[in-house]
Amino acid sequence: MLSIFAIPKPFQGEFNIIQRNAIKSWTLLLPKCEIILFGDEEGTKEIAKEFGTLYLPEVKKNEFSTPFANDIFEKAQKIAKNDILCYVNADIILMSDFLKAVEKLKNEENFLMVGQRWDYNIDSEINFENPNWETELRERVLRDGKLYPPTGIDYFVFRKNLFKSIPSFALGRTVWDEWLLYEAWKRKAKIIDATKIVMAVHQNHSYLTKNGKKFDPWRTKEAKRNLKLASGYGHCFTINDATHILTPEGLKPAPKMSFLRKLEIIPYLGFFVRQRRKFTNLFKK
Numbered sequence: 001m002l003s004i005f006a007i008p009k010p011f012q013g014e015f016n017i018i019q020r021n022a023i024k025s026w027t028l029l030l031p032k033c034e035i036i037l038f039g040d041e042e043g044t045k046e047i048a049k050e051f052g053t054l055y056l057p058e059v060k061k062n063e064f065s066t067p068f069a070n071d072i073f074e075k076a077q078k079i080a081k082n083d084i085l086c087y088v089n090a091d092i093i094l095m096s097d098f099l100k101a102v103e104k105l106k107n108e109e110n111f112l113m114v115g116q117r118w119d120y121n122i123d124s125e126i127n128f129e130n131p132n133w134e135t136e137l138r139e140r141v142l143r144d145g146k147l148y149p150p151t152g153i154d155y156f157v158f159r160k161n162l163f164k165s166i167p168s169f170a171l172g173r174t175v176w177d178e179w180l181l182y183e184a185w186k187r188k189a190k191i192i193d194a195t196k197i198v199m200a201v202h203q204n205h206s207y208l209t210k211n212g213k214k215f216d217p218w219r220t221k222e223a224k225r226n227l228k229l230a231s232g233y234g235h236c237f238t239i240n241d242a243t244h245i246l247t248p249e250g251l252k253p254a255p256k257m258s259f260l261r262k263l264e265i266i267p268y269l270g271f272f273v274r275q276r277r278k279f280t281n282l283f284k285k
Contacts, residue, residue: 002029002102002157003080005036007059007067007171008090011043014123018091018203020047021126025093027051028128033099034081038072054079062170066222069176070166077160088155089172092117093126093201095134101194101246102157108192112184113157113246114239115194117202120145141201148202150239153177155200162189167229173222179230181237182265193242193254234265 004026009015026035035053037044048055056079060071076085084102088094105111120141126133156177162184169176184191230236241261242254 001031001033001082002084002086002099003034003036003076003082004086004088005038005072005076005080006088006090007038007072008041008044008047010041011047014205015091016043017123017125018205021122021203022088022090022093023047023051023053024126024128025095026088027053029094029096029099031099033086036076036080038075039067062168062222064170064222066170066173069169069171071168072171073163073166077163080160083160084157085160086155086157088200089202091203091205092154093137093203094155095138095199095201097198098200101198104246104250105157105192108190108251109159110162110188111158111190111192112162112181113192113194114153114155114181114242115198115200116150116239117148117152117154117200118145119148119202119204122201122203137201138199141199145201147195151178152202153181153239154202156180158184158189162187169226169229170222173220173226175223175226175230175233175236178236178238181239181241182230182235185237185241185243190244190251191237191242192244192246192251193239194246195239196245196247198246 006023008019008023011019023035023037026033035051036056037048037053038056039059040057045055045057047053056075059075060068062068073087076087084106086102101113105113118141121144126137130136163180166183167179169179181191227233241257245252245254
């Protein structure tokens with residue numbers, strides 16, 4: 001039914017626990033999904049063997065050893081056995097509601113399903129042997145977790161060949177995910193917000209370099225390069241730009257894009273429209 005692909009960080013420290021939790025949750029989805037793990041980071045090969053997933057170590061990287069998003073997406077679309085694919089960040093726990101949402105879209109030809117994530121602190125491995133692990137996790141997340149704003153996009157569900165030409169974005173270094181929504185919109189795909197029926201749990205973590213130093217992914221050379229490759233913020237959509245909303249009753253049209261939002265997308269002109277909006281919002285506070 002679905003091929004899930006991801007590229008984990010090294011299985012060290014907190015990421016060992018976080019990524020084990022995430023990948024294990026994917027293996028428990030029913031019907032069973034094909035899972036493809038990319039990259040040669042420490043522990044990935046061993047985890048792929050332990051969980052019985054496909055493993056592809058060779059990934060193109062930039063001079064900072066950050067993987068290129070286009071390389072991963074191109075390879076996944078070539079080797080995946082299923083027609084519907086899902087890229088997901090390796091810190092995201094997926095539960096049974098996820099495949100139920102994908103099932104609702106099986107007759108859609110041209111779509112991209114995304115959704116807001118729930119941020120939650122998890123510092124130990126989940127006991128997946130507990131038959132109630134999912135119910136208990138949902139209750140804790142609803143009580144103590146926090147729904148992240150629509151700017152964060154941690155999973156993408158789409159049919160093969162939706163993305164035919166992705167720029168060489170540095171994965172995880174801002175705007176690459178938001179550009180994918182813009183590209184899907186440009187290709188006239190339905191951008192579907194599944195937040196109402198999918199709880200995707202993001203396990204909170206620090207942002208560290210391989211040397212163990214904290215960094216802000218928005219303030220790096222890679223982030224600036226990504227923005228340039230995206231041709232500016234006008235080509236960066238958020239979940240608020242979804243064309244459709246997935247509800248328990250099915251797929252429904254989202255509110256139409258406002259005229260002002262359409263102006264923001266136009267190259268050059270969009271910059272001045274966005275600056276005006278920032279200036280106006282300043283005086284509303």
